[in-house]
Amino acid sequence: MxxxxxxxxxxxxxxxxxxxxxxxxxxxxxxxxxxxxxxxxxxxxxxxxxxxxxxxxxxxxxxxxxxxxxxxxxxxIRYDMTDPRGLLRGLLDEFLPLDDQRAFALRVFEAYYARSLTDPSLAAVFLSAEQPLERLVADIIEAGRAAGSAAPGIDRRHEADLLVAGATGLGVDVLHGRRSLADARAVLDYHLARIFPADAASQPGG
CATH class of the missing domain: 1.10.357.10 (Tetracycline Repressor, domain 2)
Known part of the structure; x- marks a missing residue:
């Protein structure tokens, strides 16, 4: 029943x-x-x-x-903290319109973002002050630093902010046809190789 x-x-x-x-x-x-x-x-x-x-x-x-x-x-996403670069790569893919579901969700979120600019009550809901995604990305970068694969001297929080904001913007660019998916992923791979140079060296062509 x-x-x-x-x-x-x-x-x-x-x-x-x-x-x-x-x-x-x-x-x-x-x-x-x-x-x-x-x-x-x-x-x-x-x-x-x-x-x-x-x-x-x-x-x-x-x-x-x-x-x-x-x-x-x-x-x-395969959640494996022993492979921080691979984990972060999978996470960043979620910001890109790689399939119909992710493209649809991104369009909805962009509609909410546009409305939040003129609707403070909705902005309070949509724009979380806690920034859980940035914290997760920062934790993954820290796991790479602890394992010795992350570049020395990087600021994990600043890198996390840049990656999340960058991936979000790249996803919107792909939706608008300003970039191809290949271009967007190449940009993200460039930054991941800078953050994880030890892992990048072991990649094909690295």
């Missing part, structure tokens, strides 16, 4: 997915409550029953997308 909580979760997910599609195709400015309801195939009253405000809906849709991306990334 289907529990009411399961039905509620599926309905909220269905509505959130409607937000994603509108955001990816038209931007969040087009995501009115009525438009979201129509896209989800439910009544406006159903949307209002599950979400007491548009802000709550947008925030929850963003949270669900983050959870979905993290689940898929964990399945794709």
């Amino acid at each position: 289907t529990r009411p909580t399961d039905t509620r979760a599926r309905r909220r997910r269905r509505i959130a997915e409607a937000v994603w599609r509108i955001a990816a195709e038209q931007g969040l400015d087009a995501a009115s409550m009525r438009r979201i309801a129509a896209e989800a195939g439910v009544s406006l009253r159903v949307v209002q029953y599950h979400f007491d405000s548009k802000h709550a809906l947008l925030a929850d849709a963003l949270r669900l997308l983050h959870e979905e991306n993290e689940r898929l990334a964990r399945a794709r």
Whole structure:
């Protein structure tokens, strides 16, 4: 028997997915409550029953997308701290539109970013002050330093900030057709070789 909580979760997910599609195709400015309801195939009253405000809906849709991306990334990335360069390479690939799912997610996140520039309440949700990705990248670089494969004297936090910001920007450039995927990956490989010169020397052509 289907529990009411399961039905509620599926309905909220269905509505959130409607937000994603509108955001990816038209931007969040087009995501009115009525438009979201129509896209989800439910009544406006159903949307209002599950979400007491548009802000709550947008925030929850963003949270669900983050959870979905993290689940898929964990399945794709081999988490091996004994190979920090390989681990970091896999993590940075998640910022690039390497397939339809990652391209779609990147478009949604860019729609949220654009809206956050003029919506302080959404910015407070979208722009996390905790910077978990930067901390993870910094920890991976530190693992490489401890293993002797990272370049001496580098600042792991600054390098992490540069890699995350750079990978995000490169992914958007690929979406816009300003760069090819090969170009974007070459740029990331260049920086990884600078951070992990010992590992780079063992790579083909290194």
